Amino acid sequence: MRVLVLVKYTPDLVSDRAFAADGTVDRAAVDGNLSELDEYAVEQALQIAEKGSDVEVTYLTMGPAEATGALRKALSMGGDKGIHVLDDSLHGSDYLSTSLVLAEAIKKAGFDLVITGMASTDGNGGVISAMLAERLGVSQVTLAGEILSVDDSSVTIRRDGDLASMTITGALPAVVSVTDQTGEARYPSFRGIMAAKNKPVETWSLADLGVDAELVGLAGAGTSVESADRRPPRTAGEIVTDDGDGGIKAADFLVSNKLV
Amino acid sequence: MAEVLVLVDHIDGSVRKPTFELLTLANRIGEPSAVFLGAGYSEDARKTLADHGAEKVYVVDSADVTDYLVAPSAEALAAVVAQSSPAAVLLVSSQDGKEIAARLAVKTNSGLITDATDVEASDKGPVATASAFAASWKVSSVATSGTPIITVKPNSADVTEVAGAGTEVRVDVSFSDLAKSAKVSDVRPRAASGRPDLGEASIVVSGGRGLGGAENFAVVEALADALGGAVGASRAAVDAGWYPHPFQVGQTGKTVSPQVYIAVGISGAIQHRAGMQTSKNIIAINKDNEAPIFELADLGIVGDLFKVVPQLTEEIIKRKS
Ligand SMILES: Cc1cc2nc3c(=O)[nH]c(=O)nc-3n(C[C@H](O)[C@H](O)[C@H](O)COP(=O)(O)OP(=O)(O)OC[C@H]3O[C@@H](n4cnc5c(N)ncnc54)[C@H](O)[C@@H]3O)c2cc1C
Ligand SMILES: Nc1ncnc2c1ncn2[C@@H]1O[C@H](COP(=O)(O)O)[C@@H](O)[C@H]1O
Numbered sequence: 001m002r003v004l005v006l007v008k009y010t011p012d013l014v015s016d017r018a019f020a021a022d023g024t025v026d027r028a029a030v031d032g033n034l035s036e037l038d039e040y041a042v043e044q045a046l047q048i049a050e051k052g053s054d055v056e057v058t059y060l061t062m063g064p065a066e067a068t069g070a071l072r073k074a075l076s077m078g079g080d081k082g083i084h085v086l087d088d089s090l091h092g093s094d095y096l097s098t099s100l101v102l103a104e105a106i107k108k109a110g111f112d113l114v115i116t117g118m119a120s121t122d123g124n125g126g127v128i129s130a131m132l133a134e135r136l137g138v139s140q141v142t143l144a145g146e147i148l149s150v151d152d153s154s155v156t157i158r159r160d161g162d163l164a165s166m167t168i169t170g171a172l173p174a175v176v177s178v179t180d181q182t183g184e185a186r187y188p189s190f191r192g193i194m195a196a197k198n199k200p201v202e203t204w205s206l207a208d209l210g211v212d213a214e215l216v217g218l219a220g221a222g223t224s225v226e227s228a229d230r231r232p233p234r235t236a237g238e239i240v241t242d243d244g245d246g247g248i249k250a251a252d253f254l255v256s257n258k259l260v
Numbered sequence: 261m262a263e264v265l266v267l268v269d270h271i272d273g274s275v276r277k278p279t280f281e282l283l284t285l286a287n288r289i290g291e292p293s294a295v296f297l298g299a300g301y302s303e304d305a306r307k308t309l310a311d312h313g314a315e316k317v318y319v320v321d322s323a324d325v326t327d328y329l330v331a332p333s334a335e336a337l338a339a340v341v342a343q344s345s346p347a348a349v350l351l352v353s354s355q356d357g358k359e360i361a362a363r364l365a366v367k368t369n370s371g372l373i374t375d376a377t378d379v380e381a382s383d384k385g386p387v388a389t390a391s392a393f394a395a396s397w398k399v400s401s402v403a404t405s406g407t408p409i410i411t412v413k414p415n416s417a418d419v420t421e422v423a424g425a426g427t428e429v430r431v432d433v434s435f436s437d438l439a440k441s442a443k444v445s446d447v448r449p450r451a452a453s454g455r456p457d458l459g460e461a462s463i464v465v466s467g468g469r470g471l472g473g474a475e476n477f478a479v480v481e482a483l484a485d486a487l488g489g490a491v492g493a494s495r496a497a498v499d500a501g502w503y504p505h506p507f508q509v510g511q512t513g514k515t516v517s518p519q520v521y522i523a524v525g526i527s528g529a530i531q532h533r534a535g536m537q538t539s540k541n542i543i544a545i546n547k548d549n550e551a552p553i554f555e556l557a558d559l560g561i562v563g564d565l566f567k568v569v570p571q572l573t574e575e576i577i578k579r580k581s
Contacts, residue, residue, distance in 0.1 A: 013530050017393040023401075037512070095372050096365060096405070118512065122393075125374045126355075127362035130330060134366040139441035140330055143355055145505075159329075161355055162506055163271060164449040168329050170442035180495075180512045181505060222371030222405040226387060229398050234537070234556040239549070242563025247571025250522075250543055253559045255579060259463075259520050259541060260487060 009067035010035040023225030034073040037117035039185035075196035076188035082201035092218030099131035104209040129177040139170030145181035262347035264290035273300025278414040298325040310426020329442040334363035353411040370406025394534035414459040463489030470525015474502035510535035528553025
């Protein structure tokens with residue numbers, strides 16, 4: 001079985017993340033990482049590989065040169081190889097064009113199961129997986145809180161919705177996304193980190209995928225950012241130490257601000 | 261004026277409040293029409309949608325929409341888009357809403373904007389405002405291709421009641437085999453808590469690891485009940501099994517923006533902040549005076565939650581009576 005895991009390289013959560021003048025995420029100003037939420041996808045793929053026989057795990061990322069960092073991190077956790085879609089014209093791609101490029105790369109790589117994170121930690125969209133299922137014309141089995149079973153013909157998950165929890169079963173090939181409820185991801189071992197250095201990583205350009213540059217990047221985006229502004233930081237208010245009347249002070253605050 | 265489609269969020273036909281918020285927003289940018297998918301449609305549903313401004317109510321009454329995940333809803337909505345050529349489509353930013361929007365965007369080659377907190381008309385079409393980077397940025401964007409598809413967070417508009425004609429339009433959709441490729445089974449509805457919905461409540465009281473155990477959530481619940489608010493939890497509390505996941509506030513839980521957010525025994529990690537930073541007033545109760553949550557608190561109380569919270573609850577009950 002060919003398992004393809006989508007890993008995104010995203011700005012570090014605790015850094016001072018910002019937008020560049022062209023309205024795109026400033027990826028140069030701050031350090032990046034394999035998106036925390038994609039680690040859960042890597043973990044689930046590795047568990048499938050450990051349980052099954054003849055499972056090949058490939059990681060796919062689309063992003064600037066630094067994005068190989070996401071592939072290396074994933075490869076140090078386990079898995080077989082990486083694919084990096086790298087092309088200057090991809091800068092500024094939105095959901096529509098990102099999903100287009102990823103879908104073409106997925107087709108070229110070949111797959112039985114695509115596994116993604118629940119959302120990117122920068123955009124927080126949570127939409128790429130559904131877009132990929134639509135573009136690829138395969139089952140959408142998304143937002144798994146738990147992968148219940150996978151075999152050569154189908155995948156079954158538990159999806160925890162707002163109003164109900166449910167079981168979803170889809171035929172392979174399928175796109176699965178996993179939430180942070182699926183269980184903590186493993187740490188790379190020293191051996192894993194060393195082994196990752198020798199695992200193959202291919203770099204594909206748009207030309208390799210046969211995608212027209214007009215359809216991607218800022219030129220091909222279906223949305224345009226009109227303005228991006230930093231919110232004024234919240235100013236800390238009054239901090240008091242409880243001297244036996246902390247609850248009364250809180251009640252005073254609520255009452256004097258007409259909040260109750 | 262061009263139609264603006266609003267996908268109805270409902271439970272077995274009973275329309276949920278975010279739908280009315282979307283109809284209100286739709287009214288600003290065009291003529292609102294509601295799209296009702298799935299089973300449970302009734303005259304009551306039609307009437308309440310009309311009372312909130314829906315000129316038309318498109319109905320695709322089919323069990324396929326609930327028997328299979330997301331894909332049939334996207335096909336049905338695409339069919340309505342094809343027949344109405346709307347100026348925009350608005351959906352609730354829920355798990356399902358976002359994924360339906362995602363597939364619709366591909367089907368119609370349209371610009372997709374997620375998690376908007378406001379939508380306004382402009383000469384470039386609807387402008388959507390959203391938060392980014394744990395709510396430290398505010399971004400406005402427009403769609404430049406196809407039909408703007410915008411998912412909107414609950415609580416983003418004050419609901420206004422305006423009469424619409426509410427003309428019912430039945431739409432027949434024959435679903436593709438692909439739409440029926442992910443089967444839904446074993447649906448277990450969550451027990452209702454009897455409290456306001458977390459995403460919609462004007463007061464939220466959340467508990468964290470500082471509570472020390474599931475049984476101590478009673479302290480948080482008592483305060484929430486005294487205030488008529490909802491209960492939330494940090495991921496640490498959820499992971500420990502003290503409170504169910506649908507109540508988690510933060511990056512991988514709910515985003516809330518209430519009048520008052522009370523954080524009890526929560527340190528204020530970036531992933532938690534991402535879900536509550538835009539609350540109008542924040543009160544934090546924590547025994548560690550260096551907890552980062554105090555950086556955002558309008559009122560911070562450094563103290564033992566087991567003393568402060570029951571006293572606050574008692575005081576609220578006293579002052580209310
Ligand atoms: C991918 C990912 C996604 C995440 N998503 C979320 C999310 O959606 N939501 C979320 O909340 N977190 C999320 N987290 C986790 C987040 O990083 C923090 O670990 C979590 O928010 C901590 O929860 P906490 O504040 O309850 O616990 P802690 O950080 O342990 O804080 C407990 C606090 O309670 C205080 N305390 C203890 N006893 C008392 C007492 N008796 N009286 C008063 N105060 C007391 C302590 O001083 C401390 O500040 C995520 C993490 C990752 C990696
Ligand atoms: N540029 C990218 N490269 C690789 N995977 C991506 C990329 N963008 C999104 N994904 C995958 O799609 C998931 C959902 O992303 P999003 O819809 O952007 O929140 C992520 O968790 C990733 O697994």
